[in-house]
Amino acid sequence: MTEPNKKKRTTRSIRIGKLTIGGDAPIAVQSMTATRTQDLQATARQIEILEKAGADVIRIAIDSKEDVEALKKLRQNTDAVLSVDLQENYLMAPLVAPLVDKIRYNPGHLWHLEKSKPIREKVKFIVDAAREHNCAIRIGVNCGSVDPDYKSRFPGDSIQSMVESAVDHCAMLDEMGFENYCVSLKDSDSDKVIEANKRFAERRPDVPLHLGVTEAGLPPEGIIKTRIAFEQLVAAGIGDTIRVSLTLPDDDKGEEIVVGRQILKDIEEGRFRSVPENFLEGLNIIACPSCSRVENGKFVELAQDVRKITEYAEQYKITIAVMGCRVNGPGETDDADLGLWCGPTYVNLKKGEESIGAYPYDEILEKLKFELDKIIEDRFGSVPSRVS
Ligand code: SF4
Numbered sequence: 001m002t003e004p005n006k007k008k009r010t011t012r013s014i015r016i017g018k019l020t021i022g023g024d025a026p027i028a029v030q031s032m033t034a035t036r037t038q039d040l041q042a043t044a045r046q047i048e049i050l051e052k053a054g055a056d057v058i059r060i061a062i063d064s065k066e067d068v069e070a071l072k073k074l075r076q077n078t079d080a081v082l083s084v085d086l087q088e089n090y091l092m093a094p095l096v097a098p099l100v101d102k103i104r105y106n107p108g109h110l111w112h113l114e115k116s117k118p119i120r121e122k123v124k125f126i127v128d129a130a131r132e133h134n135c136a137i138r139i140g141v142n143c144g145s146v147d148p149d150y151k152s153r154f155p156g157d158s159i160q161s162m163v164e165s166a167v168d169h170c171a172m173l174d175e176m177g178f179e180n181y182c183v184s185l186k187d188s189d190s191d192k193v194i195e196a197n198k199r200f201a202e203r204r205p206d207v208p209l210h211l212g213v214t215e216a217g218l219p220p221e222g223i224i225k226t227r228i229a230f231e232q233l234v235a236a237g238i239g240d241t242i243r244v245s246l247t248l249p250d251d252d253k254g255e256e257i258v259v260g261r262q263i264l265k266d267i268e269e270g271r272f273r274s275v276p277e278n279f280l281e282g283l284n285i286i287a288c289p290s291c292s293r294v295e296n297g298k299f300v301e302l303a304q305d306v307r308k309i310t311e312y313a314e315q316y317k318i319t320i321a322v323m324g325c326r327v328n329g330p331g332e333t334d335d336a337d338l339g340l341w342c343g344p345t346y347v348n349l350k351k352g353e354e355s356i357g358a359y360p361y362d363e364i365l366e367k368l369k370f371e372l373d374k375i376i377e378d379r380f381g382s383v384p385s386r387v388s
Contacts, residue, residue, distance in 0.1 A: 007237030011208040014180045016136045017081045017101030019056055021182065021240045022208035028241040029260040030057035030210075032085070034250055037067045037292040043074060046253055051080050053254030054261065057241070059083040059104065061292040068095045075099045083138070085291070086126070087327055088112040093126045097133035104138040104184075107165050108145035119147075120172055127178045136180045138210055139169045143187035144332030159192055163199045170204055182240065183207050186214035188286045188321075188332075190228040201238045208240035209233075215245065215321065215332065217287040218307060219255070221280075222246045227263050228275060234267050245289040247303045247322075256289070283314045286336060287322040294324035295342045298361055302347065306340070309365050312384055316376055320368075338371055340364065351375075 013023035021028050031050050035042040037060055050058050062068060062084045075082065083102035086092055088109045097103060103126060110122045130137050141162045154161040162185050173181050183204070185196040193213050201209065213229050216222035226244050233239045244260040266273070287303040303322045310320065321336035323329035326343060330350075333339025339350040346358035349367055359367050373383045 006235050009237045009240065010205045011240055012179070012206050014136050014182060014208055015134075016057060016083070019081050019101070025240070027234065027239060027264055028056035029054065029257050029264070030059065030083070030241055030243050031055050031253065031256045031260075032059040032061070032243070032289070032291055034248075034253060034290040034294065035292060036294075037061060037074075038070045040070055040073055042250065043070070043292070044077060046250060047074065047078050047080060049251065049254045050257060051078070053257035055080070055254075055257045057081045057083050057102065059085055060100075061085040061087060062092050062096055063087065063089055063293065064092075065095070067292070068092060068099075071096060071099050085140075087293075090122050090126055093129040094132075097129040097135050100135060102136040102138060103130055104140045106140050106142055106145060107169050108142060108147045111147065111149075123169065123172050124176060127173060127176050130180070131178060136182065137173065137178070138182050138184060139166055139173070140184045140210070141166045141169075141186070142214060142328070142332075143189075143192065144214075144328055144334065158187075159196045159199065162187075162196050163203070166200055167203050170207055181207070182210050184210040184212060186212045188213065188215040188225075190225045193229040194232045197233050197238050198236070209238055210241045210243065211239040212243040212245055215286045215288045215323070217285055217322075218247045218303060219259075221285070222287075223259055224273075224275065224279060226259070227273060230263050231267055231272050234264065235272075247287040247289055247300055249300050281317060283310060283316055284319045285310070285322065286319060288324050288328065288332070290324040293327050295326065295344045296361065299324045299342055302340070302342070302361065302364070305365055306368065309369060310372060313372055313376060315384075316380060318372070318375060320372070337375055338368065340368065 011022040013020050033043050033046045035046050058080045082100040084096045084100050085104045110119050146161045147165050150161040150165040166183050187193050213226045216225045242260050244256045285307050290299050319336045321333040321339040323341040329341025333350050334353045341348050347364040348358045349356045376383050
């Protein structure tokens with residue numbers, strides 16, 4: 001329980017609606033809705049749950065014009081500071097900007113639409129919309145979806161490809177005279193999150209950072225992974241807003257905020273937790289927190305079942321990733337030994353980057369166990385007795 005030296009933050013302040021982040025402002029705690037945006041009742045309820053838990057910013061994913069229509073109705077019924085996630089559809093920016101306080105775009109998703117158009121033009125399109133409606137922007141770089149150009153320029157160094165992509169996008173926004181932005185560099189590995197954010201903060205100490213360990217997974221492991229990263233970074237003066245990403249049932253989503261606030265309070269009061277012995281030396285289950293893109297409501301249950309049926313293998317250093325949708329699922333399972341990503345009626349199973357097949361929800365666990373046993377046999381010799 002050593003307390004790292006606490007350092008002062010050096011970032012500039014930016015405005016996200018009525019909220020200020022960066023500079024001396026308190027570190028804001030945020031989360032994201034995990035319901036289908038067009039399911040107005042469920043999404044409004046989740047916004048309410050997050051607001052009651054004390055969320056400073058609530059993010060909603062928007063993929064289509066129908067989602068924008070839903071967002072208009074949701075906006076009418078809440079005063080919460082709202083952010084949208086554009087993911088692959090940057091063309092939605094001018095439609096959502098009048099409705100929200102912040103727009104998040106992922107530099108690694110911009111190439112999907114209008115492939116021949118220069119990235120800079122697409123960024124300008126988003127910046128123009130944000131500027132006109134007084135929105136902040138988050139440049140949100142993610143380990144599983146780094147711009148292929150940066151991946152090929154920094155082979156074998158996923159951290160540097162993330163950092164360089166973020167730094168270049170900051171330069172573009174600077175050149176466009178747009179300063180109201182922050183950056184995030186997320187990975188599912190706490191150590192990589194620490195390293196990526198430290199490297200970025202050295203290059204751009206002025207730019208506010210949004211911290212998160214993506215796909216941290218189910219509690220309690222997901223909380224520990226997040227805590228490892230936040231303790232190191234916040235104590236080093238890095239981080240202006242945080243998001244704890246946990247795989248939770250919809251009604252429990254407020255826990256992300258409660259956990260985030262507790263971690264910040266502990267850091268502030270000098271309570272640094274030691275990492276449990278042997279943590280992540282065996283089986284590591286990564287799972288996304290789910291969002292409006294989740295393809296089947298059974299996702300959270302599936303992630304819980306994966307953990308249960310793989311308990312027999314917990315001593316083996318193997319990573320299993322469970323993702324909720326086709327947007328980020330295929331890319332963000334590439335680095336895992338076994339990856340599952342959900343479709344509406346089938347779950348896709350991968351071994352590293354290789355696809356094994358798609359299986360109905362009631363057959364996937366058996367297939368996963370079969371593949372897990374094969375890996376254990378190949379790498380470690382024999383399969384232990386297991387829970388059937
Ligand atoms: S993997 Fe898909 S469902 Fe899960 S959080 Fe990411 S975008 Fe949402």
